[in-house]
Amino acid sequence: MKNVRIIPRLDIKGPNVVKPVHTEALRVVGNPKELIQRYYREGADEIIYMDIVASLYQRNLDFDLLKSVTDGIFIPFTVGGGIRSIHDINSALRSGADKVAINTFAIHHPEFITEAAKEFGSQCVVLSIEAKKQPNGTWEAYTDGGREPSGVDAVAWAKKGMELGAGEIMITSIDRDGTRRGYDLELIKRITDFAIVPVIVYGGAGSPEQVKNVILEGKADAAAAASVFHYKDFSIGDLKKYLKEENINVRLL
């Protein structure tokens, strides 16, 4: 069995790391540089860095800030927030990103996924999907930092995104985001059932057991979490040690 990745996710607003609940109700958590250095030391496999208001405000993420926080950190960064052109991707890659996460612009311009994959390779293009459960039992994809309904079915969109050339899918449950109630296994299984590319799951991690479940039951290739790491419920190292004891392959430092 291959190594499962454990990935802290940082939501950025202005100069701060913030933590939303249900992608809203932001709380300032702290300084991105300090958090990233802590996660690097603890053995994070990657870092996800998302400017959560860039799309909403129709601007780019702060590439200078990105440059400063990635300095001295020698693990991969997936960067998202307001990415809407090949030029934006280049700017991100030149500021420390290795992969880019695209949500809003891709929903409105699906062909952009193909264009980006052709230029930078599929492995560089992460399709970020923020899904909210609907009364009829389906999930709808939301844009602009999880604020705007798109009318697009999240599961169908994941499938389409892979066909268009996305090299990874990052699936966020808006309903679980910031709640520590566990990942939305139902949603995740719907996607990992047919996924031919790695799936990063996010939203709801509250305990090491829940992370284990999303890997074993949800078939996640990578588990992302924020609150539990930000607020030190447990460290990345502790989580990986636990997973190893549960016979899940992870990279230990």
Place this chain on the structure above:
Amino acid sequence: MTKNKPKIVIVDYGVGNLHSLVKAFQFFNADVSVSEEATIVKAADAVVLPGVGSFEAGMRGLKVRDLVGVVKESADADKPMLGICLGAQLMLAKGYEFGEFNGLDIMPGKVVRFPEAKTGDKVPHIGWNSVYAGKEKTWDNSALRNLPQNFNAYFVHSYILVPDSKDQILGLTNYGGYEFCSIMKKGNVYASQFHPEKSGTVGLEIIKNFIQSI
């Protein structure tokens, strides 16, 4: 005064995660610069071809900047070179991503898509995986000297290096039961499928060894 510090040039051909790579070399106080100028690449003591991008876009980027000749000459002169991910792939003779394209042909071999039918695992191969020496292979006198067998390195790729000859295989990696060449060496030229600059302290060790070999 920086006396006789070797000049390392990271070739900027339009695609690539340049920032991380520069930082990794600067970590060891190397005299490193980023350039798309053939004259500067020619004058360098060591040449790094970075990663991230598709094969065709990479070759196009080198061609429009007139860099193909100077990079090939550097390899012919056995100048220390390090190709990473796409940069490594471009060093081979042919690439089959979105078509068939000629590579730099510094290393004999081709670049093909991961045979996912065989691996049963997902492609792209993204994440940390171990690198080990092939049979009767040693890492002495290479940039992997002093590294433990099965060290963990970071991979993110859909295509793999397929060398014509086993002689040039320095390291192997197994993904989903399928063994592939994760790093090649020919003289002083290295083609690394994984990202040393993204592989934490182990990766930094490789970069340090490479700098010391210049």
